[in-house]
Structure formats: C-alpha cells, structure tokens
Amino acid sequence: MNDWNTRTKLVHGGTRRSQYNEVSEAIFLTQGFVYESAEQAEARFIEAGPDEFIYARYGNPTVAMFEERIALLEGAEDAFATASGMAAVNGALTSMLKAGDHVVSAKALFGSCLYILEDILTRYGVEVTFVDGTDLDAWRAAVRPGTKAVFFESMSNPTLEVIDVAGVAEIAHGVGAKVVVDNVFSTPVFSNAIAQGADAVIYSATKHIDGQGRTLGGVILGTKEFIRKTVEPYMKHTGGSMSPFNAWVLLKGLETIDLRVRAQAASAQAIAEALEGHAALQRVLYPGLNAHAQNALVQTQLGGKGGTVLSLDIKGGQAAAFRFLNALNVAVISNNLGDAKSIATHPATTTHQRLSDDQKDELGITPGLVRFSVGLEDTDDLIGDVMQALAAAQG
C-alpha cells in the first residue's frame, strides 16, 4: 500500500473486510468484543494484536481503517483518531507534557488552541512562550534546553500566515524539542509536514476530511512510538476517542478529499485573483497570491497551493463586513471551513470574539475581516456572489 499513489491510497488504504467481503467499509457500531475464553481475554489485555480489539474507547475496526488511511496519506507511521480536532490538539500536547516543561508556540492561533496553551497547560505548571510564528529569529530566541515542544498552525486562522515547518523544526530539534503542527489550513492534500520535520501532525477531520459538514473528528499522526506509547494511553484513559460511525463518514470523506480540495483550492486562487485590488477591499489575504508575504514558502512547502480559504479585509469596518455577509446569496454565514458549501465568517465577533481588542489588533483580526472558505460551487457563481456582496458592502 505504501507504493500506491495518493488517490489509490485514499480509496483502498486501510480497508479491512469482514467475513462477508463487503465492498464499502463496514461500520462496527459496537462498544465491546466477545472473547472465546477467559484466557483469551486475559491475553488481549496484556497485549492486543493488530486485529484484536478490547473496547471502543481503546480502538475499533472502523476507526482503525480511518487511522491507517489517513496515516498513508500523510506519510506517517501511525495515527490515533479523536472525537474532534480539539481532542487531538489537547491529546498531543497534554500526553507529552508535565509540570516544569517549557513550550514555545506561535501566537496566531485558533481561539480554542490558544485556550489550551494559555489557560490549561499553564494551570498545570507548563511554561508557554508565544512568538511571531513567521519570524525564525523569534523561535531561535525563545527555545532553550528544556523546551519540550513547539506548537503552531502551519497556516494560521484567519490571517493565513504560513509558517516554515522545516525552519522551525531545525531550531526545535537543536534543543531536543518535539514539533507539533496543527495542519488544518494546509490540508493533508497539500502538506508534507512529517517529511519536512514535524514530529506530530494534527488535523481537525471536521474540516476537509469530512468536507461535507456532517461530523466532528480529529487525528494525531506521528511515529509508532509516539502514537502508541505516549498518545494512546492518554487518549484511551481520558475518553476522547472517535466514534465508529464518525470514522466511517470520515473514511468516505478521505475517498474524495484529493479531488475536492484541489478543486476548492483552484477556485480559491481564481477568486483571490479576481478580488486583488478591488476598490472595496483594504486587502485580500490568500497564500497563493504572489503578493502574499510567504508566497515563496508556499511554493516550497505546499507545492504552490494556497489552500481553500481566503480572508478579505473590507473597507468600512464591522458595518461593511456585516452588509457583505448579509448580501451573500450562494455562500452561507457559518463558522466551519473546508466544506462543499462556501462559508463566510466574521472572526472578530464569532470564532475570535474571546480575544481582547489588543490581541485582535496584534493578530490582524480587524473589524472588517471576513474569512471565506471556498466550497465546491461553480467558481464563476462564487465570484459573482462575492462581487455583488462587495457592492452591497459599500452601502
């Protein structure tokens, strides 16, 4: 399976068939598994083999298929599936850290990630230093012997800064720190973070992996040693495992993710190009534009693909941004991303509402900023929709 090209891996990778030889993967909606004997039960609790399951919180055949398929896509040795993206972020960090450890994190983070680093880890005696993630000198100055991990979103939400995975990994590994990357915006289709030096990669499967707005899910990818010795004991005893039904939905999502994400990114590129220089906009943020501050890095790190999300800074502040959102006819107002349906979000009043005005300023989350997740609708329909809504925004 490791020799297959990506699309073949996504359709067939990890498949386990039952005695019925079903074509579509089976959903094993079971909490437990029957043992042939008391001796077999005892043996399985000592060590479970690859096709031996104990309890759904520990593992499940449908969940195992999902883990194997996403690990093949990412080029990781192993994976642990979680109930949501946040269970993955929390599990990857909390399972490896203890009081007295030091962590360096980029400051441009999704609100819930910031809560884990700023409020939860520090409550248990972990020291966290925040840096401008795009500045390698800042990472160099912040790490020290005793830095246990570095954490960042490889493409930040919602301002779409791109962080140099290989550059940060070299600095982190120099002091023996593990590199934990939240890779949602880079997507598993365009990212190659493990090959570029990440030790652990996290996805919210809720986003592009589902891609059709149905279930929550997450995954932590890394070496067999890290996943089975560090992550699994923490996850299986604290209860953040993925449900078998959700794993089945996400397996089906993986079958089409390459086609969907490539189409969405091509549309996002076309929309960003159509909007560049528009009189109603302060700026268009899209990593695939030549004008983007880290476009050179997008070429080397992401094969030139800017992802499926763009952000528009609309002139006239919050009132204009709200007029824009309320005028959209194709895109919907919501807060997910990576969906087949285009979704527009006003971060300052929703996903990033919790931040102080100073924090929003520092991160570039202005009152006029709208995050636009590009779906699978016709590109021209989307450009037409955004153009008429921008006209409405000007009031």
Ligand SMILES: *Cc1c(COP(=O)(O)O)cnc(C)c1O
């Ligand atoms: C959505 C998201 C998460 C959290 O994922 P959930 O599945 O909603 O828990 C974490 N990081 C980033 C960058 C996200 O966009």
